[in-house]
Amino acid sequence: GAVVSQHPSRVICKSGTSVKIECRSLDFQATTMFWYRQFPKKSLMLMATSNEGSKATYEQGVEKDKFLINHASLTLSTLTVTSAHPEDSSFYICSAVGTSGVYEQYFGPGTRLTVT
């Protein structure tokens, strides 16, 4: 099946710094990638939809200047958490859909961000 990877799997950073999370589709081309955020024991909340070569579409309440998304190629999307604060600590999951029009989304393993 299709594989989506995320890097890093865990990251700890200090308040005020920026952190970049990468999401890669390893064996397929992804025209669309989604970024989700998940709090402990909660569901996934969609943050933004990223299309290759165009600006991301952010969900209501998500600060686009704080969560920068770049979908530079058909296999890579990045999420940069700028000026991180402890409340940004969360589990971030990306998801990718292929160009073949299949119904399934493929999810990455997630990145655990801890801001101290």
Place this chain on the structure above:
Amino acid sequence: SQQGEEDPQALSIQEGENATMNCSYKTSINNLQWYRQNSGRGLVHLILIRSNEREKHSGRLRVTLDTSKKSSSLLITASRAADTASYFCATRRLSGTASKLTFGTGTRLQVTL
């Protein structure tokens, strides 16, 4: 905002028993999917059921969909300890994967020996 509500929020059963999780949603959908998530891990796609389907099977999984009640159920038969995980339903309103997948609140399943 989240569209789906799942119940129960948590379910504890013994190995060999069946586990049933329910999902309700609010708007019309194109398809509904069930995912599994082990603690601290990503999601694994389990099964997809389209809006014109009523029931679907995959191994020990059985999914039903009632669009008139806007609800779905996931049945895991003969549960195993390895089935311990959180299970989420997710709905897609439109056809095509570029439309949003909206997740339910999830059911945490614990299967004990």
